[in-house]
Amino acid sequence: MKNLPENLNPVRKTPEFDQGSIPKGLLKAHQTKAGVWAKIVIVEGQLQYRINQPEVEIIILDTEKFGVVEPGILHEVKPLGPVKFHVEFYE
Numbered sequence: 001m002k003n004l005p006e007n008l009n010p011v012r013k014t015p016e017f018d019q020g021s022i023p024k025g026l027l028k029a030h031q032t033k034a035g036v037w038a039k040i041v042i043v044e045g046q047l048q049y050r051i052n053q054p055e056v057e058i059i060i061l062d063t064e065k066f067g068v069v070e071p072g073i074l075h076e077v078k079p080l081g082p083v084k085f086h087v088e089f090y091e
Contacts, residue, residue, distance in 0.1 A: 001051075001059055002068050004037055008090035011036075016043060016086045019079040029074045037090045040067035045083030051075050061085075 049067040051057040052074040
């Protein structure tokens with residue numbers, strides 16, 4: 001998985017989600033806008049992060065491993081039991 005580029009600035013952060021409050025849009029393929037990167041931060045539990053392009057890549061995120069979302073790349077998440085997480089956006 002890639003890292004966030006160093007020259008980005010934080011622009012916003014979602015509220016904390018859990019397995020029952022994850023917006024349905026995050027559970028199916030979606031993407032960020034051009035130029036917008038995101039960091040999926042796990043507070044508790046595990047989340048499956050699926051990157052759908054250019055090749056399918058499935059990564060298990062936890063408190064030790066965050067997810068990096070590249071601009072315009074289709075991706076989705078799936079809770080693996082109880083989980084708490086938020087998403088930080090950068091430009």
